[in-house]
Amino acid sequence: MQLHMPSRGGAIRQGQIKLDDRDLKILSILQREGRIPKATLAERVNLTPTPCWERLKRLEDAGIIESYGARISLRAFGPLTVVFVQIELESHQAEDFARFEAKIGKIDRIVECWAVGGGIDYMLKVITRDLEAYQMLIEDLLAAKIGVRRYYSYVVTSPVKDTPWPVTAITEAG
Known part of the structure; x- marks a missing residue:
C-alpha cells in the first residue's frame, strides 16, 4: 500500500480513496480496539452511526482494512x-x-x-x-x-x- 504524505492536517490519497482526519481516527481506534461497538466508534469520531458505518465499509472495500483480529496475550x-x-x-x-x-x-x-x-x-x-x-x-x-x-x-x-x-x-x- 502506498500512501502519499500530505502536509499536517491534510488528506491522504491511497489509490483513488481519499483519507481525511476522521478516517485516520477510525483506523487508529480499530487498531487498538478492534471489537469496539460501531455506535461507540461513531460517537468517538463524532459521527452518527450510518455515516461512520459507510466510512468503515469504504475503508474495507478499498483494502485499507484487511481484517479484524484479537491480540492474544x-x-x-x-x-x-x-x-x-x-x-x-x-x-x-x-x-x-x-x-x-x-x-x-x-x-x-x-x-x-x-x-x-x-x-x-x-x-x-x-x-x-x-x-x-x-x-x-x-x-x-x-x-x-x-x-x-x-x-x-x-x-x-x-x-x-x-x-x-x-x-x-x-x-x-x-
Whole structure:
C-alpha cells in the first residue's frame, strides 16, 4: 500500500480513496480496539452511526482494512521464548529467495519474516516453548537445505513495547 504524505492536517490519497482526519481516527481506534461497538466508534469520531458505518465499509472495500483480529496475550500460555533471527543466504538468485520464503511460509512458529537490506537477507520473529524447541527449529531449517549461510539469534529477555503502527503518523511532516 502506498500512501502519499500530505502536509499536517491534510488528506491522504491511497489509490483513488481519499483519507481525511476522521478516517485516520477510525483506523487508529480499530487498531487498538478492534471489537469496539460501531455506535461507540461513531460517537468517538463524532459521527452518527450510518455515516461512520459507510466510512468503515469504504475503508474495507478499498483494502485499507484487511481484517479484524484479537491480540492474544502470550503470557496466558505460560512461559514462551521469543527469538529474533537474522538470516543470510548463500546465494542471491531469485529462485534462492523463493525457495527460502516458501519454506518459511510453512512454519507456524515463525510468526514474522521480513526481507531486509544492509548485510543480512531476512529478519525473523520466532515464538517457541523454550530454547530447545527453538534450536530444533533452526536445525530443521539447516537440514532443509534452503540456502542458509549463517544465522544470528537474539533471545528476547523482556518485551518493552509492542503497539500497532500509529496510523495518524502518516499525516505528520518529517
